Amino acid sequence: MSAIALFRAPAGRATLWRRFFTQETLLAGAIIGLAVVVGLINPRFLAANNLADILLGNAYVAVAAIGMSMVIITGNIDISVGALIGVLATVSGSLAVAGAPIVVTWLAPLVLGVAVMGLQGVIVAYVGVPAIVVTLGMLSILKGGLISVTGGKWITDLPVAFHLADIEIFGFIPMPVAIMVGATAVAAVWMRWWPRGRAIYAIGGNAEAARLSGVSPRRTLVLVFALHGFFAGIAALLFATQLRVIQSTTPSGLEFTIITAAVVGGVSILGGVGTVVGATLAAVLIAEITSALVFINVSPFWTHAVQGTLILATVIADIERRRRRLAGAAR
Amino acid sequence: MSAVTTSARASRARIFLRHETVLAALLIVALFGLGLFNDRFLTVDNLLNQGRLMTEIGLIALPMTFVIITGGIDVSVGAMVGLCAIVLGYSWKNLGFPLPLAVVFSLAVGAAAGLANGLVITRIKVPAIITTIATLTLFRGLAEGISQAHSVRGYPDWFYFLGQGDVFGVPTQLLILIIAIAVFGVVLDRTSFGRTLYAIGSNETAARFSALPVDRVKLTAYTLSGLMSGISAFVLVSRVTTTRSDMGMGYELDAIAAVLLGGTSVFGGSGTIWGSVIGLVMIQLLKNGLALTGVKGDATIMVIGVVLIASVLIASSLQRRRE
Numbered sequence A: 001m002s003a004i005a006l007f008r009a010p011a012g013r014a015t016l017w018r019r020f021f022t023q024e025t026l027l028a029g030a031i032i033g034l035a036v037v038v039g040l041i042n043p044r045f046l047a048a049n050n051l052a053d054i055l056l057g058n059a060y061v062a063v064a065a066i067g068m069s070m071v072i073i074t075g076n077i078d079i080s081v082g083a084l085i086g087v088l089a090t091v092s093g094s095l096a097v098a099g100a101p102i103v104v105t106w107l108a109p110l111v112l113g114v115a116v117m118g119l120q121g122v123i124v125a126y127v128g129v130p131a132i133v134v135t136l137g138m139l140s141i142l143k144g145g146l147i148s149v150t151g152g153k154w155i156t157d158l159p160v161a162f163h164l165a166d167i168e169i170f171g172f173i174p175m176p177v178a179i180m181v182g183a184t185a186v187a188a189v190w191m192r193w194w195p196r197g198r199a200i201y202a203i204g205g206n207a208e209a210a211r212l213s214g215v216s217p218r219r220t221l222v223l224v225f226a227l228h229g230f231f232a233g234i235a236a237l238l239f240a241t242q243l244r245v246i247q248s249t250t251p252s253g254l255e256f257t258i259i260t261a262a263v264v265g266g267v268s269i270l271g272g273v274g275t276v277v278g279a280t281l282a283a284v285l286i287a288e289i290t291s292a293l294v295f296i297n298v299s300p301f302w303t304h305a306v307q308g309t310l311i312l313a314t315v316i317a318d319i320e321r322r323r324r325r326l327a328g329a330a331r
Numbered sequence B: 001m002s003a004v005t006t007s008a009r010a011s012r013a014r015i016f017l018r019h020e021t022v023l024a025a026l027l028i029v030a031l032f033g034l035g036l037f038n039d040r041f042l043t044v045d046n047l048l049n050q051g052r053l054m055t056e057i058g059l060i061a062l063p064m065t066f067v068i069i070t071g072g073i074d075v076s077v078g079a080m081v082g083l084c085a086i087v088l089g090y091s092w093k094n095l096g097f098p099l100p101l102a103v104v105f106s107l108a109v110g111a112a113a114g115l116a117n118g119l120v121i122t123r124i125k126v127p128a129i130i131t132t133i134a135t136l137t138l139f140r141g142l143a144e145g146i147s148q149a150h151s152v153r154g155y156p157d158w159f160y161f162l163g164q165g166d167v168f169g170v171p172t173q174l175l176i177l178i179i180a181i182a183v184f185g186v187v188l189d190r191t192s193f194g195r196t197l198y199a200i201g202s203n204e205t206a207a208r209f210s211a212l213p214v215d216r217v218k219l220t221a222y223t224l225s226g227l228m229s230g231i232s233a234f235v236l237v238s239r240v241t242t243t244r245s246d247m248g249m250g251y252e253l254d255a256i257a258a259v260l261l262g263g264t265s266v267f268g269g270s271g272t273i274w275g276s277v278i279g280l281v282m283i284q285l286l287k288n289g290l291a292l293t294g295v296k297g298d299a300t301i302m303v304i305g306v307v308l309i310a311s312v313l314i315a316s317s318l319q320r321r322r323e
Helices: A002-007 A013-020 A023-041 A048-073 A081-097 A102-127 A131-150 A175-193 A195-205 A207-212 A217-241 A254-264 A276-295 A300-330 B008-017 B019-037 B044-069 B077-093 B099-122 B128-147 B157-164 B172-190 B192-202 B204-209 B214-240 B251-261 B273-292 B297-322
Strands: none
Touching (some): A023 A276, A048 A081, A048 A175, A048 A217, A048 A276, A081 A102, A102 A131, A102 B297, A131 B297, A175 A217, A195 A207, A195 A217, A207 A217, A254 B128, A300 B128, B044 B077, B044 B172, B044 B214, B044 B273, B077 B099, B077 B214, B077 B251, B099 B128, B099 B214, B157 B172, B172 B214, B192 B204, B192 B214, B204 B214, B251 B273, B251 B297, B273 B297
C-alpha cells in the first residue's frame, strides 16, 4: 500500500531536490567526506595502496550485498549467506588443490550457490516457511557441516592460476573491483528496466497486487533466491582468491555485515524499495569506516559496535523518513 | 477460526496430532533409542549433567517463547549474554565493584539492552528481526570493545556455587531453570499479561482496538528477554569460570530452535512453555546422545539445523491438513 504512495514524488521544486538527495548521493558524499576528514588527521589513510586495499579486500561484501538487497526488497531476509560463502570458498579451493581445471573451480561455487539458495527459495515460496527460519536452519547446517568435514584446516598450496584477484584488466583495474562494479551495474540496470527485475519490487511492495497484474510471486521469489546464490558464489570466489590461503571455516558475522550494507544502502526492510548501487556504496563505506578506525587509533575491537550503531541509525532514519513522507502524501 | 466447525472425530485427531503430544512421544522414543545405543546415556549422572548444560539456553528460551508468541523474534539474545558476561567481569575486575553488585549491575544492563530492543520495536516500529540483527552487532561490538579481547578469571570460590554446585544432588542452576519454567508457564497460562501475548500474536490490530496495552506488553516481553539473558550469562560465567566477549555466540539459534521445535508458531498467536521445554530437552539430548555415539560437536549444530527446518515443515503441513 505504502509503496505506491512512495513512488509518487511531490510536485514542484522539492522534486528536483529529492531527486538529487537520494541515499546513493548521501553515501557517496559520506565516503568522500570521511576520506577527507580522516586524511586530514592521518594523511597515510589516503595512500593509494590503502584505498586500493579497502576496495580489494571488501569487493566480495559488496557483491554479496547485491543479492541480499534483492532478497530484502522482496520482504525476506537471509542469514545463511555468510556460512554459504565460507562453504563455497572451501569447495572452490579444495577443487583447485585437487587439480581440477581452473574453469571448474571458478564455476563450481556459482552452481552450488544457486542450488543451495534456490532450494531455500523453494521452501520459502512454495511451502510457506518464513525465510528467517529456513535460513537460520541452513546457517547451522552449513556451519556445522563445514567444520566437521574440514576440521577447520586451512587450505594452502593453491595453484597460481586460481588467484582471480591477481588478474588486472587493461593492466591496472584489479579483477575484484571490476567484478564489483560490473555486477552492480548489470543488476541495477536489470532491476530498473527489465520486467523481471521490476517484478522484484512489485512482490515486495504488494504481493497480492503483483499476482493480479500477472507476476508470479512464488516464481519471482525462487528466482531472487537463486540470483542471490549466484552473487554469493561470485563473492565466495573473490573471498577465496584474495589471500594465498583459505580458512575453511565460516567467516563469523559476515552475514550481518552484508545485511548492514544492504540496509544502510537504502534497501527498505519493509520491502519494495532500494537499489543495489546504494548497497555497493554502503559496503565501500563500511569498509572505509573499519579502515579509518585503525588510522585514527581506535581499537579495532570497537568495529562491530560502530557497525551496529550505523545499521540501527539507518534503519530508524528509514522508518522515520517513510512515516514523514506518508504523512505528506496523506495531506 | 475453524474450531467451531470441526467435527468430533477431527478434534480427537487433533489431540493426537497436537504438536506437544507428538513431540513428547518422539522424545521418549529418542531417549530409549539413544539409551540402547550407549549405556552411558540413560544414567542419572549423565541426565543431571545435561540438565546443567541446558540451563543457559533454557533461561533464554522461556522469554523467547513470549516474544515469538507475539509474532516477534529476538536474535540478539546471544549477544546480550556476551555483553552481560563482560559487564559482570569488567565491573568487578576493572571498576572494582563488589562481586554481588557486579552481578546485579550486569542483570540491569541486560534488562536495559532488552528494553532498548523493545523501545525501538514498539515506539519507532522497526521490525523485530531487523532491530535485533542490528543490536546483535551492537551488543557484541560493545562486549568486544569493553573487554578489548581480555578475559577475566579468578572469581572467588562461592561464585561457582551457581554454575558448578549441587543442592540435594541436583545442579543448582537446574533448580533455577525449573523455578523459571514454572513461573513463565503460569504467567503465560493464567495471567492477563500472558493472554495478551497471544492476542497480540493472533491479531495485533484487533488487540489494540480491544484496548489491550499492546506496546507495554511487548516492551515487557523484550525486557524479560534481556534480563533472562543476563541471568543466563551469570550461570554461564559461574560454570566455565571465565569471562570472554564471544560468550553466548549462537545461543539465539539454539533458543529459537527449541521454541519452534516446541510447536510455537513463528507467525505468532500460538505456543506453550511446555512445548518449548520439550523442545529444549530434545535438542540437549540429541546433542548429548550424538556426542556419546561419537559424533563431533560441530556436526550436532548441523543436526539442529535439520531438525529446525524439518519441524517447521512438518508443523506447517499438519496445519494445512487441519484446515
